[in-house]
Amino acid sequence: MIDGFHDECGVAAVYGNSEASNHVYLSLYAFQHRGQESAGIASCFPGERFTSHRGRGLVSEVFDEKKLSELKGSIAIGHNRYSTSGKAILENAQPFSIEYARGRLSLAHNGNLVNSHHLRRELEQKGAIFRTTNDSEVLLHLIAHNRHDTFIDVLKSVFSRVRGAYSIVMTDSERVYGMRDPLGIRPLILGELEEGLVLVSESCALDLMGASFVREVNPGELIVIDGKGYESIELLPVPGNTAHCIFEFIYFARPDSYQFGSYVHDVRKELGRTLAREDSTEADVVIPVPDSGIVPTLGYSQESGVPFEMGLIRNHYVGRTFIEPRQSIRHFGVKIKLNPVRSIIEGKRVIVIDDSIVRGTTSRKIIKMIRDCGAKEVHMRIAAPPTICPCFYGVDTPTRTELIAHNHTLDQIRTYITADTLQYLSHEGMFASAKGGKEMFCSACFDGDYPVPFDEHCHMQD
Amino acid sequence: MIDGFHDECGVAAVYGNSEASNHVYLSLYAFQHRGQESAGIASCFPGERFTSHRGRGLVSEVFDEKKLSELKGSIAIGHNRYSTSGKAILENAQPFSIEYARGRLSLAHNGNLVNSHHLRRELEQKGAIFRTTNDSEVLLHLIAHNRHDTFIDVLKSVFSRVRGAYSIVMTDSERVYGMRDPLGIRPLILGELEEGLVLVSESCALDLMGASFVREVNPGELIVIDGKGYESIELLPVPGNTAHCIFEFIYFARPDSYQFGSYVHDVRKELGRTLAREDSTEADVVIPVPDSGIVPTLGYSQESGVPFEMGLIRNHYVGRTFIEPRQSIRHFGVKIKLNPVRSIIEGKRVIVIDDSIVRGTTSRKIIKMIRDCGAKEVHMRIAAPPTICPCFYGVDTPTRTELIAHNHTLDQIRTYITADTLQYLSHEGMFASAKGGKEMFCSACFDGDYPVPFDEHCHMQD
Amino acid sequence: MIDGFHDECGVAAVYGNSEASNHVYLSLYAFQHRGQESAGIASCFPGERFTSHRGRGLVSEVFDEKKLSELKGSIAIGHNRYSTSGKAILENAQPFSIEYARGRLSLAHNGNLVNSHHLRRELEQKGAIFRTTNDSEVLLHLIAHNRHDTFIDVLKSVFSRVRGAYSIVMTDSERVYGMRDPLGIRPLILGELEEGLVLVSESCALDLMGASFVREVNPGELIVIDGKGYESIELLPVPGNTAHCIFEFIYFARPDSYQFGSYVHDVRKELGRTLAREDSTEADVVIPVPDSGIVPTLGYSQESGVPFEMGLIRNHYVGRTFIEPRQSIRHFGVKIKLNPVRSIIEGKRVIVIDDSIVRGTTSRKIIKMIRDCGAKEVHMRIAAPPTICPCFYGVDTPTRTELIAHNHTLDQIRTYITADTLQYLSHEGMFASAKGGKEMFCSACFDGDYPVPFDEHCHMQD
Amino acid sequence: MIDGFHDECGVAAVYGNSEASNHVYLSLYAFQHRGQESAGIASCFPGERFTSHRGRGLVSEVFDEKKLSELKGSIAIGHNRYSTSGKAILENAQPFSIEYARGRLSLAHNGNLVNSHHLRRELEQKGAIFRTTNDSEVLLHLIAHNRHDTFIDVLKSVFSRVRGAYSIVMTDSERVYGMRDPLGIRPLILGELEEGLVLVSESCALDLMGASFVREVNPGELIVIDGKGYESIELLPVPGNTAHCIFEFIYFARPDSYQFGSYVHDVRKELGRTLAREDSTEADVVIPVPDSGIVPTLGYSQESGVPFEMGLIRNHYVGRTFIEPRQSIRHFGVKIKLNPVRSIIEGKRVIVIDDSIVRGTTSRKIIKMIRDCGAKEVHMRIAAPPTICPCFYGVDTPTRTELIAHNHTLDQIRTYITADTLQYLSHEGMFASAKGGKEMFCSACFDGDYPVPFDEHCHMQD
Ligand SMILES: Nc1ncnc2c1ncn2[C@@H]1O[C@H](COP(=O)(O)OP(=O)(O)O)[C@@H](O)[C@H]1O
Ligand SMILES: Nc1ncnc2c1ncn2[C@@H]1O[C@H](COP(=O)(O)OP(=O)(O)O)[C@@H](O)[C@H]1O
Ligand SMILES: Nc1ncnc2c1ncn2[C@@H]1O[C@H](COP(=O)(O)OP(=O)(O)O)[C@@H](O)[C@H]1O
Ligand SMILES: Nc1ncnc2c1ncn2[C@@H]1O[C@H](COP(=O)(O)OP(=O)(O)O)[C@@H](O)[C@H]1O
Ligand code: SF4
Ligand code: SF4
Ligand code: SF4
Ligand code: SF4
Ligand SMILES: [Mg+2]
Ligand SMILES: [Mg+2]
Ligand SMILES: [Mg+2]
Ligand SMILES: [Mg+2]
Incomplete structure (x- = not known):
């Protein structure tokens, strides 16, 4: 069961560094939160064969010193993947490496193609065989079947056929x-090492590697990196607008990352400030659901004057496999992750702030915990509008009907989560906080306006 | 190399619950931060043999569903252990279970006996053999060699010979x-489940289990739990003073735990407030070294009015094994854990608050990171006095000479860590914040006044 | 380094049994000797998706109860693989499962295609992408690219393009x-369970499953199994001759298997008898190099009257990973596997019989061991002719120049292995023992007469 | 469920070799058959601390290159352990290392003390605590409690109190x-390396290490090895007789080992010859139950003239964990291990020879397999007398009532196992084959004459 919105991937690539795979490893570690089910790295010396290793689990579990040291070469690409259980996680793990008529290719992508079902059927008619349910495989087949002369023309032709969200890193070993993608839905950042160049999904990876930020890759742009530096090719025509995923600001990205022209922290804090401006609840204390709620809550506090407190403590060991003891001690759910601080809450009117309510079950449990500590009132505030639609652009979301806000009124939700009051951020407030209008962002999960039309099968694919 | 002060253990015991070992498992998970190198649980039905499992690693790694389900019975005790590498981690893992003349005994302890070297030599003269370097083994030998009639008398006789810090849970399978210990150095809490009673090192474990807080076990007190409830025995005479480890408030315990008569959060926040009162630095922003620095920094901010910001982001995956890439990308050290948010820091006068400076290397790296982000000034504040002495009461500390504050002046430390200014909390400020005087706490690592005299060998033992 | 001739694979398939994957598991275990580097099983219910699991190591290591129980369905196919180190063992592991225009297909094969390099280049020109260096992938691409109407016509068309040795099992989930292959190079046996039908590489698997032997699949024959039983289709025209791999009789197959019209044991024993008839050495004792040498040695002993003794003991734990201690105790090589019995050998004239000499290093060590035990004379006899050529039909062999018999005279080999005398079986003796002439068998590794011409690249492929 | 007689241990010790632990590792591998549940090695430099590693599983599973390389030093002792499931395998794993009044001691033993229950109770009265159910711990406590002056006097005093079977290796790090033991029940061999001396349970380990055989350690003898060589001390008075375990000859030891004055192979072959002399069955073929049955069957064949054939093939991968598929394919039991060769058996009168019948279930299955192959007659012969009593001297045996020969007549057993005829070797035949009389051997499991009286509890201990 998908219990929230989960980013599906993070990608990284390094060219021209004697420790290319080490740097990719650091990147994957830096944005581990973008995908925790599998990780993979492929590396090579220019013009030579790929070595690769992929496995299930966290980056730090998949790679050990020995495996990393075997990934030699000055070129490397890597991938983190989130994936719901039950699927062939390892088969689908990226990077995806092939040999074909032009030689070798290894590819990793973050995003989702909305016409891949259609493309796949078409490719199958041409004799293509598929081993995975992965968009990368579709892309590689398209490249291999394409008859254009130069590789750049091939890419131009292929990507003009592809629709959806994608930030892709790739190497032909040279x-x-x-x-x-032309709407710039997912982030992709170009950075510079002392030795070599890098591409990463989130800028926090540059900090960890000690790389400097060069710029974001533009929508529709192809960056080609070789021994002489990088070249920019405007591969695809771009419309006037962009469709940056606004949820990256709200939840997915790390606060210390920079993307879509802003620091995530700053947007996230402004979301909290705006939320406060739209609100006038009297309260003794405002507390975040940590960690994602901390920054907006700080904004809310600074704007409203309601004192900020760490009323909920997040266990440091969350995320590791945990056996839920059976029988009598069931249903403690969220307690494994969060525990309230009684002295902060007891007898107080409490505002609690989170980034979103997906199914409502977590919020309900959090509010119960807070009430059990003796809160006088519990007011839930969400630093984003209600999530009413699923995402088809590379985010794992519950189905439409599982989203509590899809088919419940504000008051029904409030009743379900047992809050005294419940308030979301307005759509305008969200856009204003993100410093752009609706024409700059995708906000489909909040309003159903999907910037890229998708075929009916797209949500069937993984 | 020990890079800080580390609590050595956490203990838990459950009596009279059909899922005793599950509850102990939850406890160990709740205070995983007290010991991360090994974990163990022993369980039994009343009057029957122990089943036990111990292993290296985190609680969630040591136990899986199968292993936990094999630990049947209504009685269970458990243990988390911190231990520096190189020692026989598994051999030393607790609980320690034996058979001896009186029957069976299983014991887990948190603390350190300062006369165990002496006791051990004495026991060896009587023919005792030792398989570990563990105080538990010494205690069990003392119990087994003791000739008193009743078990309570045995315990009285044994514990009156033992000196040091100890919070012990134990079962004879009945x-x-x-x-x-008579000074109450380490915490130990009594709680009540719907079914059965529990003893735990930290009260946050009660919350996770859904147990209610009964009270702290008193210094020198023996609690005996059986089918009829619990009985309190004043086993050892207690002096007028206590010596609660003040470092538990400052760093070890979770903020949501209650101990020594206060919520850790409240004390920690007061430490920050007092620090602010003793300070008058002008600054644009005050940021914590997360997570332990968050609460005192909030206190500092509220008292001083300097705005609180999350200027450093703590990677969620810290604590998992991580391969430090070799060669060129060395020395990034603290970056793996923390990353600054440029937009908060750039061009600002920054106060950064941590709970302690041990060797100084971490603080130095943090300050460098902050400066690299463009801070105008960096002022380091510590929400405790300088740590100048090692601990012999169950905490793994660097040696005296490794403690930077032991043999450097404030200004030397400031220079080393490259701060513009450096200020510690005063001793008086610390005691005031903890709501007690020097007669209530151990503060030996801050002032060298060791409340229990130790023999010369005690620091040789693990 | 390849130290001998190794069969590359074993395959198994079950149709119509409620425990299909369990039966395939048993088969893979029964002919584990055919491939020890990886194992895989894919299963399904008729018309449904495949579940599959593949891994590195022995069958018993790759599968545990949980993994096996997840492989549900009444159809299953499986594969054991031998593979030299350094290659992408897991990627290449079979069965190989795909989705394509016609639906689903899962395939496992034993053998080697000699024109796969050529076919692959051709497929790449049509846009095919390759993830492995595996013939199965070539076959599946050929099937997917083929435009014939019925699946049987597709297969006919595809297999008429393919050259080499292959015994293939496959399922489209229906x-x-x-x-x-038309020369019947590798074995493939049809068997019948109480419930359902099976195909296996070696008949010993039928015994373990409790299946009865139906017959060998004929050269060029396609067997189609469905709910109504099995149908035989003469898919490919067959020449008058066959080319059964005679090395299967000599070494690869288990003695308790039946193939190419004979029990392996009977042929192997006759090889020994014939060897004796061609020899007249006086000796006190004849000993096998166990286990493969035991049966021919028994034949030799019975024919010659020289007493058979177990002069060399084979360690039961051979085959498991073993750390060769370094430094001073190097070079004990074969001792890990074999140890002589001094009382059998001391003071005796010893004949020692093995199935083949590949590089000569092992024989040299064995003879040294025997001499160190005090043998008066050591006469080496080989129950096959000299191996002078590599195999390109699904057997991993050293290169031509590594084969000692390729470029050394009998006397040079004898000198190298330090035998008093050395004698091989004659070519006529080999064919006579196998109850067929040169027209029935492939014997290319003994005489260089390759029954299927191969292109220059074929030995470059894995 | 114990399905046969299993040796409980093998021990090894090396002194004065720069690769001491490597040599011990090789020894444990050589006699892996003596104990397959756990393995351990402790090593040290003279006068320094022990490093040790112990684990569950085969030697090759417990140790990898890294672990072995950490076991530094010129002194090492090691241990293989057989143990029935359900016991605390790892806790009980040896070597057992302690610190005590005299310093350090590490000990490994093969055998069983019959008065350890009594000794343990006595030690407990003196205050000893027990962590295991292991005789080693009893021995170490006895040593630690002993008050004699010199270590040799301590050992003399301790071993004169101990009753049972034991072959012990030990080091005090010097x-x-x-x-x-004084009756020499279990074997112990002294050997010489180019550098240093070794003690091993079976001489086959000397061959693998490249050590030369010096002599067997005598009953009641203490060998002390130091830098000057070895010294022999007649520690205990020995009676006129010995009680070498005759089952070592019949089954436990490897045929290539030398012990109790003979090569195991020679005795085992003579058992077969004598069996033939006591028999006059007409048959077409005599086949062994491999591997233990091979040598006696060869003897039988040579004496009787009935042709020897390998009618049953032993799977090379026996011994590895194997999942018994559930439901319909149950009960194939022995097939996993053995498979008959039809062409040898069909239409023949078959004699099948094994070393023993324990419960009868295995023999029954073997005979069924042989009959299913079309044997005309099946005559079971056992190269030893009926096993009617359990062993208390270090062998894991079924209880008395589980031994089919304990409470069934020859004819009842024959009927149960469905043989046409069944014959055991006579007691006289057994002693004659082993070249000694009843006064030289323990044969208690065949006749109930236990050479060392045991207390009632001894079979309760593990
Ligand atoms: N150290 C961090 N501090 C704050 N937010 C973080 C941090 N690391 C990751 N994040 C962001 O917060 C999200 C995780 O939020 P959090 O509330 O901690 O967990 P949950 O997924 O349970 O809501 C991540 O997706 C990421 O964008
Ligand atoms: N969720 C939490 N929030 C705040 N403090 C915590 C939390 N969990 C544990 N702690 C406390 O903080 C300490 C860890 O501090 P932190 O700064 O996160 O790591 P470090 O040990 O690197 O300083 C623990 O010993 C514990 O007392
Ligand atoms: N139990 C067995 N007895 C005899 N031969 C076997 C047995 N199992 C497998 N074989 C055959 O013997 C070959 C292995 O021979 P063996 O001499 O034991 O090992 P090696 O590969 O080292 O020569 C296998 O490939 C197989 O054909
Ligand atoms: N390579 C070998 N050849 C013959 N006997 C062996 C060999 N290795 C060990 N043995 C002996 O045979 C015994 C194992 O006999 P075997 O019949 O193979 O298995 P089982 O224990 O199933 O009867 C071992 O305990 C050992 O004494
Ligand atoms: S629908 Fe748009 S805004 Fe929502 S998660 Fe997907 S890409 Fe982001
Ligand atoms: S010396 Fe005292 S205050 Fe410091 S850590 Fe140890 S017990 Fe705590
Ligand atoms: S060359 Fe022919 S006979 Fe030799 S191994 Fe290959 S297929 Fe068998
Ligand atoms: S009873 Fe005697 S002969 Fe039998 S196994 Fe035990 S020691 Fe050996
Ligand atoms: Mg969150
Ligand atoms: Mg900290
Ligand atoms: Mg062989
Ligand atoms: Mg046997």
């Missing part, structure tokens, strides 16, 4: 390529 | 026992 | 297919 | 000690 060059490294980075490509972003 | 009853569960909890015992705390 | 039916199970078994196919053998 | 010297290595080897000790054998």
